[in-house]
Each structure stands twice: as C-alpha cells, then as structure tokens.
Amino acid sequence: MALTSSRYIGLEYDRMIVLFSMQDDEREIPCAVEMSAMDELERGPQVRPEQREAQFIRLRDRIEARAASKYRANDFEGTPPGIVLRSDDFRG
Template sequence: MALTSGRYIGHEQDRGIVQFSMQDGGKEIACAVSTSAMDYLERGPQARPEQREAQFTRLRDRIEARAASKYRATEFEGTPPGIVLRSIDFRG
C-alpha cells in the first residue's frame, strides 16, 4: 500500500527536527525531517522557529515523497521505528 499524508506534529527546536506522520492504510508511521534539510531544500536563509510549520507545508510534497521512498526501502530508525530525513537524503 502507498503511504499517504498524515499529520503535522510539531517543531522541536532543541532537536532541530520537525515531526510529522504518514499513513500506511490504518497504520501511522512516525517521521521526522531535520530543519537543516528543510533549509537545504529552500536554498535560502535559515528559517526562524516560528516559520517552521509554514516551511514544512511549502516543502511537504518533496519531504513526503522522500519519506515514502525510505519507507519502501525499509530504512527505519529508532524505537519505535520511524523514518528520519536529513539533508543528505535530498542530495543527488
């Protein structure tokens, strides 16, 4: 089954990530993208903390496409297992 959009969970400034989820049918998949990866995708100045949700929304299609790719490749991290995206995931 293909992953679909889930929910925006929030920005964790101390960890430098934005947490979100995706859905595999009825199963919620925990995901995170680093704020440095989002800044890399926009190729502009670093976004301020209060801008992270809007930045995620602008980049959501690209972020979710890469998360789906890592999901299909079973590239999970952490406990419980989830998808973590970093700048390197968007290069090349």
C-alpha cells in the same frame, strides 16, 4: 501499500527536527525531517522557529515523497521505528 499524507505534529527544538506522520492504511508512521535539510531544500536563509510549520507545508510534497521512498526501502530508525530525513536524503 503506499504511504499517504497524515499530520504535522510540531517542532522538537532540542533535536532541531520537524515531526510529522504518514499513513500506511490504518498504521501511522512517525516521521521527522531535520530543519537544516528543509533550509537546504529552499536554498535560502534559515527561517525563524515560528516559520517552520509554513516552511514544512511549502516543502511537504518533496519531504513526503522522500519519506515514502525510505519507507519502501525499509529504512527505519529509532524506537519506535520511524523515518528520519536528513540533508543527505535530498541530494543526488
């Protein structure tokens, strides 16, 4: 089954990640992307915390495409298992 866009959850400042989810039919898949990875994707200066949601929305298609790729590869981390995207995931 293909993943589809679900919801933006919010920021986790202590881990420097943006939390979001994707859907596989009825199953919600927890996902996260490092803030530094988003900054590298935009190739610009680091954005302020209050701008992170807007930044995620601007980059959402690219972030979700990479999350779907990791999902198909069964590349899960953590408990409960989820998708974590880092800068390296967007290189090459």
